[in-house]
Structure formats: structure tokens, C-alpha cells
Amino acid sequence: xxxxQQSEGLCESLAVEDYCIQPMVDASPPKWHLAHTSWFFExxxxxxxxxxxxxxxxxxxxxxxxxxxxxxxxxPRARRGLLSRPTVAEVYEYRQHVDAxxxxxxxxxxxxxxxxxxxxxxxxxxxxQQHQELLLTDLKYNLGHNxxxxxxxxxxxxxxxxxxxxxPLSFTEIAGxxxxxxxxxxxxxxxxxxxxxxVLLSDFALxxxxxxxxxxxxxxxxxGYRNAELWLSDGWAWLESSRQHGAGAADxxxxxxxxxxWRQIGDSLCEYRLSGLQPVDPLTPxxxxxxxxxxxxxxxxxxxxxxxxxxxxxxxxxRVLGNFVESQRLHPAPARAGRLAxxxxxxxxxxxxxxxxxxxxxxxxxxxxxxxxxxxxxQLVLRGGSCATPADHMRASYRNFFYPSDRWQxxxxxxxxxx
Numbered sequence: 161x162x163x164x165q166q167s168e169g170l171c172e173s174l175a176v177e178d179y180c181i182q183p184m185v186d187a188s189p190p191k192w193h194l195a196h197t198s199w200f201f202e203x204x205x206x207x208x209x210x211x212x213x214x215x216x217x218x219x220x221x222x223x224x225x226x227x228x229x230x231x232x233x234x235x236p237r238a239r240r241g242l243l244s245r246p247t248v249a250e251v252y253e254y255r256q257h258v259d260a261x262x263x264x265x266x267x268x269x270x271x272x273x274x275x276x277x278x279x280x281x282x283x284x285x286x287x288x289q290q291h292q293e294l295l296l297t298d299l300k301y302n303l304g305h306n307x308x309x310x311x312x313x314x315x316x317x318x319x320x321x322x323x324x325x326x327x328p329l330s331f332t333e334i335a336g337x338x339x340x341x342x343x344x345x346x347x348x349x350x351x352x353x354x355x356x357x358x359v360l361l362s363d364f365a366l367x368x369x370x371x372x373x374x375x376x377x378x379x380x381x382x383x384g385y386r387n388a389e390l391w392l393s394d395g396w397a398w399l400e401s402s403r404q405h406g407a408g409a410a411d412x413x414x415x416x417x418x419x420x421x422w423r424q425i426g427d428s429l430c431e432y433r434l435s436g437l438q439p440v441d442p443l444t445p446x447x448x449x450x451x452x453x454x455x456x457x458x459x460x461x462x463x464x465x466x467x468x469x470x471x472x473x474x475x476x477x478x479r480v481l482g483n484f485v486e487s488q489r490l491h492p493a494p495a496r497a498g499r500l501a502x503x504x505x506x507x508x509x510x511x512x513x514x515x516x517x518x519x520x521x522x523x524x525x526x527x528x529x530x531x532x533x534x535x536x537x538x539q540l541v542l543r544g545g546s547c548a549t550p551a552d553h554m555r556a557s558y559r560n561f562f563y564p565s566d567r568w569q570x571x572x573x574x575x576x577x578x579x
Contacts, residue, residue: 163285164259167194167292173313179248182241183305187298187568192240195251197288198258199224203231204280204528206261209273216257230527282348289553296490296548301568304421304432311436317488326443327497330368333579334474336361341472342518343557352532353557355520359469363579366466366474369495370502371457371573374442379457385416390459395452398565420448420567434490445492447507447572451540451564454510454573466576468513468541475503475556482506484551492547507572508542508560515539515561539563546570
């Protein structure tokens with residue numbers, strides 16, 4: 161119930177008009193996120209485990225299905241923002257209906273079904289936390305592309321312990337060898353984190369902090385977006401296409417290109433945050449860059465991006481502490497000094513690893529097997545969580561994944577090097 165209430169709490173500052181906007185195909189309206197997370201509990205728990213359960217609306221199974229073809233043909237994703245009905249009020253009634261039925265199921269699940277109910281319940285809670293993050297980033301895409309640059313909230317925290325001067329970039333040397341990666345089974349994990357297995361790593365080094373706005377601006381000013389030698393072929397094609405169509409890396413009036421929310425306003429270089437339009441802080445980690453941009457920057461800097469196994473091996477000994485959604489900042493905090501600082505929170509860190517199955521991977525049985533396994537193609541792994549991630553949702557083995565051109569999530573850069 162705390163997770164369910166958190167989703168609604170994220171919407172408290174919204175006007176009713178905000179609930180219905182779908183700013184691009186990859187994003188969804190807040191109203192849809194609130195309904196889909198309820199659909200998940202209704203579909204995978206209430207219908208199979210509550211005798212005589214009456215769905216709130218017979219068409220919601222079709223309307224709020226995301227991609228589960230085993231359930232049926234979903235309503236087209238690109239048209240989610242075209243529906244004025246159900247109303248926002250009806251979506252909240254739907255949530256109340258599902259919550260009441262879930263409370264009853266949790267109290268009355270019989271011994272034979274209890275283990276399955278608990279497994280699906282825990283998965284549903286983590287699924288809703290994923291959509292909480294998507295809700296924020298989808299809202300940011302909407303508001304950040306509005307010429308008025310309206311803030312999502314005016315009361316967001318500025319953060320503590322801000323750096324006052326640029327920190328030198330240092331690297332921590334990490335010994336390779338045969339190491340174990342993947343979930344160790346101590347607590348919840350998604351199926352794509354399993355099974356835990358051994359990999360052979362060479363010695364490597366990992367940067368002690370994230371790449372900052374100031375450093376990324378140097379890359380831009382040095383002609384990084386004009387030097388094809390720095391870019392993967394697909395990345396250069398993406399960059400050229402965005403220039404031709406006035407979108408992608410070349411939007412915002414920056415000329416050659418830059419992070420998604422950077423804007424040239426008169427003589428000032430600004431970025432849109434969920435607190436509104438702000439001057440670009442050179443000491444804050446750069447965010448909302450694609451894998452292509454992260455990879456090109458790493459080449460320009462004489463380094464590379466870490467492999468996901470390297471990142472997890474390095475992070476395994478670190479506490480899961482950082483600037484998460486609970487900080488009420490909703491933006492990366494300025495870089496901090498120290499060994500492997502900011503491994504968790506602030507920004508999702510691009511890795512050079514394609515998203516694929518671990519050796520011996522087994523998807524969840526039945527339709528739930530569509531949760532992760534069907535997406536193991538043409539995407540890259542990101543690690544560490546972001547300033548929009550719930551803290552108790554994160555662990556060192558967590559594998560996020562997006563397409564290499566995606567930038568609307570809080571994505572950033574940590575450098576690595578061979579040794």
C-alpha cells in the first residue's frame with residue numbers, strides 16, 4: 161500500500177490536463193501509468209486467485225495491457241494519449257477497486273496458492289516502482305518540451321554537500337580474475353539478474369566520479385558532435401538524422417548537439433529540470449545523453465564505457481546509498497569526491513554491454529515470462545539507478561536496459577579504462 165500511495169503522491173502536483181498527455185511514442189500519460197499498474201495486479205493476481213472476482217471494467221484488460229501478447233492484443237502504444245476516457249477520476253476509482261480486492265486477497269490467500277501469490281505480489285510492487293520512475297521521466301519530457309518550461313514542482317530540494325569547485329578525475333584500479341555476478345538470491349531480483357554465475361575479467365579501472373556538465377561542454381566545444389571518428393556508425397547516422405529533422409541530439413538551439421534538456425536561452429546555457437529551467441551547473445553530472453553520446457565522449461576522453469560485469473564487480477562492495485527519489489531533488493547532485501562515488505542514484509550509467517540472457521537463464525513461467533526475456537535484443541544495459549529511482553528498488557545486480565538512442569531517462573556517464 162505504501163508503494164501504491166507513492167504513485168498517487170507523485171501526481172499530487174499535477175493539473176488534470178497533465179494526466180492525459182503522451183509526449184512521444186516511448187512515453188505514456190500519467191493516467192495510463194496509474195491504470196496499467198492496477199491492471200497488473202488485477203490480471204496476474206486478482207483474476208486467477210480470487211474466486212468470482214469481477215473486473216472493474218471488461219475493456220480495461222485490453223486498454224491497459226502494455227505488451228503481454230499472451231493476454232491478448234494490447235491497445236496501440238502510440239495512441240495512449242488520444243483517449244480522454246476513462247477520466248482521471250475513473251482511473252482513481254479503478255485503483256481503489258483493485259486495492260480493496262488486493263487487501264482481501266492478502267488476508268485470505270489459501271495455503272496452496274500463498275507462495276505464488278507472494279511471488280507475484282512482490283513482482284507487482286517492483287513493477288509499480290519501475291513505473292513511478294517512468295511517470296516522472298515521461299512528465300519531464302512533456303514539460304521540458306513545452307515552450308513555457310513549467311516546473312513539475314516548486315519545492316524540490318537543492319541537495320546537500322554540493323561541490324564548490326571541479327574535482328579532478330581519478331580512477332580506482334580493480335583487479336580482475338574469476339568473479340561472480342548476478343543476484344545471489346538474498347532478497348528480490350528480476351529474472352534477468354539470474355542465475356548468479358562466474359565471469360572472467362581482466363584488470364581494469366573505473367572512474368571515481370561521474371562525468372560532469374562542465375566536462376561534457378568541453379567535448380561539445382571541442383567539436384565532439386562534428387568529429388565522425390569518435391562515433392559508432394549507428395550513432396553518427398542517428399546524429400545526422402536528428403540534424404536533418406531538427407530533433408534528437410540537435411534540438412534545443414545548441415547547433416551541433418547536446419544533452420536532451422540543454423537549451424540556449426539568449427546568452428545563457430540552461431537545462432530543464434523538474435523544478436523548471438535552470439542554468440547548467442558545470443559541477444553536476446551530465447544526464448539525458450544517449451549511449452551513442454556516452455560512447456563518443458568516452459573515446460574523446462581517451463577512455464571507454466564499463467562493461468556491465470565490471471560495473472557490478474566494482475559496485476558489489478559498495479553500500480546502496482545515494483541520491484534517489486526519496487531525496488526529493490529529482491535531479492543529479494553535484495559530483496562528490498571519494499573512491500567510486502555516486503555508484504548508486506543520480507544517473508543510470510551506460511555500459512558497453514548488450515542486454516542479453518545470462519548462462520542458464522530461465523524466464524518466469526507462463527505469460528509473466530514476457531516481463532524481461534522478450535526484450536533481449538538490440539538494447540544496452542545501464543546500472544546504478546537514478547535520482548528518480550526508489551531506494552529500496554535498487555541493488556548491485558539490477559540490470560536496466562534501453563535502446564542506444566534513448567535519452568529521456570536520467571542517463572549518464574562513468575568512464576572506465578583497461579589496465
